[in-house]
Amino acid sequence: MNKEITNEFRFHHIGIIVRDLNAAIDRYNSFLGSNNHEYYQEFVRSQKVKVCLVPLTEGTYIEFIEPIGTNSPVYNFSRNGGGLHHLCYEVEDVEEEIQRLKGSMKLIVKPVTGLQNRIMAFLFSKSEEIGFSLIELIEKK
Amino acid sequence: MNKEITNEFRFHHIGIIVRDLNAAIDRYNSFLGSNNHEYYQEFVRSQKVKVCLVPLTEGTYIEFIEPIGTNSPVYNFSRNGGGLHHLCYEVEDVEEEIQRLKGSMKLIVKPVTGLQNRIMAFLFSKSEEIGFSLIELIEKK
Numbered sequence: 001m002n003k004e005i006t007n008e009f010r011f012h013h014i015g016i017i018v019r020d021l022n023a024a025i026d027r028y029n030s031f032l033g034s035n036n037h038e039y040y041q042e043f044v045r046s047q048k049v050k051v052c053l054v055p056l057t058e059g060t061y062i063e064f065i066e067p068i069g070t071n072s073p074v075y076n077f078s079r080n081g082g083g084l085h086h087l088c089y090e091v092e093d094v095e096e097e098i099q100r101l102k103g104s105m106k107l108i109v110k111p112v113t114g115l116q117n118r119i120m121a122f123l124f125s126k127s128e129e130i131g132f133s134l135i136e137l138i139e140k141k
Numbered sequence: 142m143n144k145e146i147t148n149e150f151r152f153h154h155i156g157i158i159v160r161d162l163n164a165a166i167d168r169y170n171s172f173l174g175s176n177n178h179e180y181y182q183e184f185v186r187s188q189k190v191k192v193c194l195v196p197l198t199e200g201t202y203i204e205f206i207e208p209i210g211t212n213s214p215v216y217n218f219s220r221n222g223g224g225l226h227h228l229c230y231e232v233e234d235v236e237e238e239i240q241r242l243k244g245s246m247k248l249i250v251k252p253v254t255g256l257q258n259r260i261m262a263f264l265f266s267k268s269e270e271i272g273f274s275l276i277e278l279i280e281k282k
Contacts, residue, residue: 009173011197014155014228027268030245031276032150056152057198083274084225087155104171127168133224135172 009089012138013053013061017074017082021050021066028054028062046112048072063088063115073109086122088136094119097137105135114138150230153279154194154202158215158223162191162207169195169203187253189213204229204256214250227263229277235260238278246276255279 018024025039040053048068053061065085067075077085091097094111098121105123114120120138159165166180181194189209194202206226208216218226232238235252239262246264255261261279 011201014225027245027266031242033241057201060152060198060201081274084155084228087225100174101172104168125168133222 008092010091010140011060012088012090013063014056014084015063015065015086015088015136017065017067017077017085019066019078019082021052021064024064024066025052025054028064042115043068044114046114047074047109049074051115086134086136088120088138090140091137092140094121094137094139098123116141149233151232151281152201153229153231154204155197155225156204156206156227156229156277158206158208158218158226160207160219160223162193162205165205165207166193166195169205183256184209185255187255188215188250190215192256227275227277229261229279231281232278233281235262235278235280239264257282 016024021041025037029036039055041050043050049072050066050068052064054064056062065074067073067078069075074085077083098107098111101123104127105125107121108124109120109122111119111121114136115138118138118141120136123135123137125133125135157165162182166178170177180196182191184191190213191207191209193205195205197203206215208214208219210216213219215226218224239248239252242264245268246266248262249265250261250263252260252262255277256279259279259282261277264276264278266274266276
């Protein structure tokens with residue numbers, strides 16, 4: 001199937017690493033002037049992180065991410081202040097997109113069960129100046 | 142006016158610093174499998190940057206940002222590889238939100254004319270671990 005001129009990517013979230021999930025949510029609410037605390041939370045075992053999805057627009061989110069334990073892949077990032085970490089897009093077939101992108105992006109987390117029991121993977125741009133270097137792909141629900 | 146429990150913030154874009162705007166657009170299109178090049182571009186004089194708005198979802202964007210000249214505020218960031226830089230929200234009144242947020246955030250770019258001739262400002266979180274540290278506010282159209 002030729003995917004070159006289709007555009008099946010749908011932006012899902014921006015991932016932000018924090019030290020403390022609840023503190024981050026409180027501060028974000030304070031920033032927005034919001035009292036809402038009814039946000040989706042989950043422990044994503046494969047990545048050793050607790051995450052919270054805070055709606056950004058319809059169907060898109062900020063994903064606050066707190067590492068659980070020093071062997072979480074994002075532990076060091078969180079200890080260096082945390083911050084903006086990756087962009088995540090929903091796709092029909094994670095494996096297929098990895099194959100399509102393998103010339104330009106390096107697979108750094110192979111397909112595994114992630115958020116909401118969906119297959120996910122992380123890719124990193126091989127270009128030094130791609131700007132949006134770290135990308136998560138997750139399968140559509 | 143009590144803004145504490147209102148939520149008038151509307152996510153507008155994520156800013157990504159790049160060395161070369163056109164190269165970044167090409168790579169992003171390649172990533173998406175898109176041939177579209179009809180993106181809004183502008184030179185934002187006050188920040189000494191060229192920007193391009195690539196639609197993310199309805200009314201939200203990736204803003205690719207290329208510094209123009211070594212005295213652009215984001216020149217060094219671009220030379221250190223660039224990447225995810227800030228989140229931008231539309232608000233009714235930039236000055237009013239700055240006043241509301243001044244206890245928790247430091248004003249680092251005072252209100253000035255920015256993108257699309259709209260008043261904009263940059264704030265930086267005073268907390269060490271707010272995660273979403275650098276925020277742009279722009280007035281609604």
